[in-house]
Amino acid sequence: MLLRASRHAQANMLALFCGILFGWHWIDAHRTRPTNDEEKAFYVIAVLMGAFVHATIFGQVAHLVSIMSRGVSEFNQHMHFMYDRMEYHGIPPALKRRVASYFESLWERHR
Secondary structure, three states: OOOOOOHHHHHHHHHHHHHHHHOHHHHHHOOOOOOOHHHHHHHHHHHHHHHHHHHHHHHHHHHHHHHHHHHHHHHHHHHHHHHHHHHHHOOOHHHHHHHHHHHHHHHHHHO
16 A cells, blocks of 8 residues: 655655755755654754765865865976076977976876
8 A cells, every 4th residue: 555645755755865965054944844743853854964975976076176176286286397407407498398298298198
């Protein structure tokens, strides 16, 4: 026998999924308030799951940005070292440009 969920239970299910996807802001903005202990527990779990999903996504994006900026930083450091060494050894400007062009194309290809 199929049980039909009450309007209040449907609102709680919607609150769970929106809590997971959008965090507690959506739940709070739509004034979905728990009325008994089970609904309060459900509300708390939905909010915590939403916070966990947001924290995970934010952490992964921050990690990707840090990896990308670390690679660029290492490349720039390598280029400065290379320019300093070429200057120290008195390499002609035309050859400096060719060497720099080589390393820049290598960087673009293997980024």
